Amino acid sequence: MSILFFGAGIPLFLWQLLDARPRLVIDDQGVFDRTLGVGVIPWSEITGAYVRSVNSADFICLELRDPTPWLQRLSPIKRAMVSANEAMGFTALNLNLSGVAADVQQVHELIVKMAASRQGIENQKQGER
Template identity: 25%
Template sequence: MEKKIIKRNKTKLFFAFLGSVLFVAAGFYILDKPMKLIPGLENIVGSAAIVFFGALSVFAFLFLMNNKPAVIVDETGITDYSTNIGVGHIKWEDITEFTIRKVFNHRFIIVHVKNPEVYINKASGTKKWLRKRNNAMYGSPISIPENNIKHNIDELYNLFLLEWEIRNGDKIA
């Protein structure tokens, strides 16, 4: 099989970065020019916007500067760098099925694996907690969001199925 490289969607990443920077600026504005509607609320809202969207802008910027592909599909498996909690390499023999989920108009491919704990435990701290959360919600710690890839998600799903079927015959769930 020829290696397939799926790139990041840098346009959407740029707009995520830009939007988060604007929310940080709004947070500073709220702190600088409080409306005095509810005493103290401006401090909480402004500070929360700066912290949350500040962190989001850093992650979006780092992803923008990162030239790694989002996903690599080759004869050994799938390599996932599509998100900050991407698990890296997933062997074909570890995969049990693929599903597409939709949450609030955002679609993503769930890669179900035999031993999710192995992929959860490859991380620590917040990444580990997020992988556990994904596993509890979707039955797998591995998800590839449509917004992060520069490829049609249905085509990528079909590519995954085709390559997995070639290696696993009639084991498709």
């Protein structure tokens, strides 16, 4: 059983290792984490973020305006893990920074600043209407 389980994981591990595409992209559009599988999360949906670490693995927990549409995009396995993540103090969607060559505090600050900036712009637009 172990040979089957871990043996099946070897091609996936090799694919992740050899895949040259960026795993995490933070730009003017929003946040894209290839491992989440939900696409780009726009800044207008992100209301905040905080850092959590487990066994020296760093995560940025995204606080979303409404996580429901994003959770529906998750695979059934990832959807089942959401409640376990939330029980451990995580949010529904988390950015795993293991293997990403970036400082977790800098990434966190960038996400918080960009989300706040975009919310300010959205509030101004609504005030003008």
